[in-house]
Amino acid sequence: MDGKTLKHEIVDSMREIVFGLEDSLVSTMGAITGIAVGTGSQYIVILSGLVLIAAEATSMAAGSYLSTKHAREAEMLFHGRNGLEIHEEASHPVRAALVMGVFYLVGGVVPLAPYFLLDVDRAVVPAIVITAITLFLVGVWAASFTKTSKLKSGIEMTIVSLAAAGIGYAIGRLVASYFGVEV
Numbered sequence: 001m002d003g004k005t006l007k008h009e010i011v012d013s014m015r016e017i018v019f020g021l022e023d024s025l026v027s028t029m030g031a032i033t034g035i036a037v038g039t040g041s042q043y044i045v046i047l048s049g050l051v052l053i054a055a056e057a058t059s060m061a062a063g064s065y066l067s068t069k070h071a072r073e074a075e076m077l078f079h080g081r082n083g084l085e086i087h088e089e090a091s092h093p094v095r096a097a098l099v100m101g102v103f104y105l106v107g108g109v110v111p112l113a114p115y116f117l118l119d120v121d122r123a124v125v126p127a128i129v130i131t132a133i134t135l136f137l138v139g140v141w142a143a144s145f146t147k148t149s150k151l152k153s154g155i156e157m158t159i160v161s162l163a164a165a166g167i168g169y170a171i172g173r174l175v176a177s178y179f180g181v182e183v
Contacts, residue, residue, distance in 0.1 A: 016099040024107030029131045030168030038172035053108035061101030069093040
């Protein structure tokens with residue numbers, strides 16, 4: 001860890017941790033909720049969830065690597081051209097990718113877990129509740145590093161994220177209704 005404290009390491013990776021967790025929680029819950037209410041199939045929900053989490057974690061890690069690499073190169077070029085000091089403490093692309101990928105995988109497991117344990121019709125509500133609680137806790141945790149209101153941060157994270165996730169539910173219901181699928 002190059003002599004840095006764990007807290008410093010976390011702060012250095014805060015963007016990837018929060019983004020990876022929040023995006024995975026929301027997109028996984030939105031997708032599998034829509035698939036669950038649209039199909040009623042535990043197999044399809046679990047298969048879709050696992051494929052989604054694996055593909056998205058890989059994509060997010062790749063995106064984090066590439067964006068961090070290009071931002072770092074642009075910053076070094078800009079600083080060099082303008083005679084400014086170049087900071088070597090900038091984010092490292094491989095580290096950013098690993099953190100993003102790992103936290104995306106961790107986040108995706110949360111909304112999918114109830115579908116392994118319960119029938120689809122009984123797993124939807126627990127998946128949403130567990131995801132909402134987790135989002136709230138991520139907001140509270142992030143606020144502990146920024147010294148902002150933990151309650152406000154938790155509520156904001158939950159409301160903004162669940163609003164986005166509701167789209168998956170609505171689409172699943174609409175498509176099932178359009179095709180006359182009774183779930």
